[in-house]
Amino acid sequence: MAEFNYLATFIFFFAVIDPIGSVPVFIAVTSAYDAKTKRKIAIQATLVSALILIFFVIAGEIILTAIEIPLTAFQVAGGIVLFLFALTMIFGESKPDEEVGMVKCSQETAIFPLAVPSIASPGAMLAAVLLTENSRYTLVEQALTSVMILAVLAVVLVLLLIAGHVHKLIGNGGASVVSRVMGLILCSLAVSNILAGIKGYFLL
Template sequence: MSDLVSLTLLTEVFVTLFVIMDPIGKIPIFLSLTRGRSQASARRAAWQAVAVSFGVIVAFAFFGQRILDYLGISLPALQAAGGLLLLLVALELLTGKEQAPTAASDVNVALVPLGTPLLAGPGAIVATMVLSREVDHVAEFVAVALGVVLVHVALWLSMRFSLPILRLLREGGVVLVSRIAGLLLSAIAVQLVADAVRAFIAGEG
């Protein structure tokens, strides 16, 4: 088994991305963003968000540094942009002014902000880029790839089975969850921007 996959690197990749992407912590945010949707639409949003996140993570794992260098974008700039986008979403959730999408709505929250930057955010992107640099052999490549896949399976499961929670909470409970999610999102957004500012001051941007 160790000849086919590096178990140490697999564990490192899975634990690192699991902590950063936080499947359990995404449940209230997912419930808030899919409030007003049908059950089928919410399920579709779950797998679409995971698919978008997986695509972004894989793209940056292979071509991340080249993409940023080509566009002249620094990692702190990407982090600040993601933080500002999340802050806008958080303010809508906190004030209750978000437009609750319906099954017929053309607003696809699975792409933005759920798929990115909530799931495939700056932290996950940077971590994947760093971990990908450790790949020198097939076993290490398999470890990184398998770790990324397993984390996204965990993300899908957390959102897929959040639907029974939605039925249990009903409308009033989901409104309360929306406010809590808005508070958590605003804190995440401010932290992202603060980290980016610190990086700019330190000359990393």
């Protein structure tokens, strides 16, 4: 078994989950609540996100197999989706701008838009499947990937619990800059997945 790259996996999920970008969303969602309720919402949103992403780690490939979609095809398609998702992070509305907008026109809950799509984003769900393929990764590596997901979510929780201080420090502008940098990193990771999927398909 090749040595598991903890840092690369952590950075990958840090990019797709974008913990810093969730801070302005959390502040908007919880603006009307007291400190105790804010803590409760932060914990609830993080737990829900963890359950969703771990579900995709465990069941994502099973679902694909059941409907007879080759993993290489999913890897290419997933890479393209991740690439487009990353482009919206770079050129479109930043994550904070877009999801704070959701708050203004929908019911503020810990589930939407905080847990989904702010933390457990479509890109994160997709990444959870791509980085735990049975044909490419051992059970140990898949377990370690799950640990890295939980590690990033732990960062999310800490940032949400100190959201007021973080927002004062970087503001919406700072969160927007971080989101776009994460988008650039995600673009390169997405292209890598597309190339690996194409290579895998022609080697079948």
